[in-house]
Amino acid sequence: MTKPPNPQRRSQKSRDAILTAALELCGEEGYGRMTIEGIAARAGVSKKTIYRWWPSKGAVVLEALHEAADTVAPHPDTGDFAADMRTQMATVIRFLSPPSHAPLTGLVADALRDPELAEQVRERLVRPRIEAFGQRMRRAQEQGQLHPDADLNVALDLFYGPLYHRLVLHLGLPEPAYLDTLIEHVIRALDPGRGGS
């Protein structure tokens, strides 16, 4: 029906203006109130141009976040795993605050209703982060700061689960002191040395 456009002829200027406008509007009026028409107006671009390259508002924000994400929330390695996790998770928390205006929050909300967007979010945004976490975790294991048998999935769930749990149930994101408590607990959970059956 509608033949796909030719990426080689794409206007880089328009693309950048659209992604920038999307993130700005998200911060100003919130993801929910932002519209495709608003993005087009702000970017000085025709609506048609947006629809030519993205299927939905969520896809635009996803791409904008994807571009920004590489420099955001990296996993530091100072040699102290717990401290590094605290640093990284604090960055994630800042990224999700305030929830009503955070692009990522809006994207997560949209993805709950749009399976195709959900897949894109998982593969382009989430999966690379899991990979980065896995690498940092493995170094911690090599350095004896984390039990060598610790499982990646379990660690991921226990570290980051509380953040998203609190985000989506509106229980308030962790304060620094509480974040420390959480990390302490998780590291203990990952050490089966004691206690077990």
Added chain:
Amino acid sequence: MTKPPNPQRRSQKSRDAILTAALELCGEEGYGRMTIEGIAARAGVSKKTIYRWWPSKGAVVLEALHEAADTVAPHPDTGDFAADMRTQMATVIRFLSPPSHAPLTGLVADALRDPELAEQVRERLVRPRIEAFGQRMRRAQEQGQLHPDADLNVALDLFYGPLYHRLVLHLGLPEPAYLDTLIEHVIRALDPGRGGS
């Protein structure tokens, strides 16, 4: 401006029809595609009647879930805390999985963009569940199945965080075997007896 209606004169029949229609449509066409007009048509009710008693689609679904929720996902007490948590969490997982997941995930998605709805969800749907979990947890502590110093918030985050984390990042909800592993880890995390600083 618009004076609040008199609850005494409210038609119970219309109210029930609206809540029923909302849950039915949610399951049939999904939360996102469901509209207030659709609910009104299905319930044989005027749109005005819905807007008279609820501010939004989310509020309707919230009330419908609130009515259904009391009998759903209680915290059993067989005397085995880990087994009871497995039972209860498996029920929650069923509610967050197809085909029954639509109302709750849709509501969660809406609440991420509507602060007033978010507050209602937290106070009416989430808070009572936290309370129920707290009571079961306290019994486990009294019976020596959980460390007496275990913190309610930490326990809540570690038990349920992984579920919502996996839900919103589309990582797949836990299988039974993995759920067991998680619970094992969490109970260990909540026992500071070993290891500490």
Added chain:
DNA sequence: TGTCAACGACACGCCACGTGTCGTCTCCTG
């Protein structure tokens, strides 16, 4: 039995959606 408000019905303006059209301008190609 009377009264008054909630009800169903229906109509309205609004706004964002997603698409279509057209003339312009830019950038590959030959």
Added chain:
DNA sequence: CAGGAGACGACACGTGGCGTGTCGTTGACA
């Protein structure tokens, strides 16, 4: 250095759900 394909901005259009307003009708308290 032309020529032409096509991405672009502009603008107009039909659609559909939103939230409100109006108007008889109905049904539940007093």
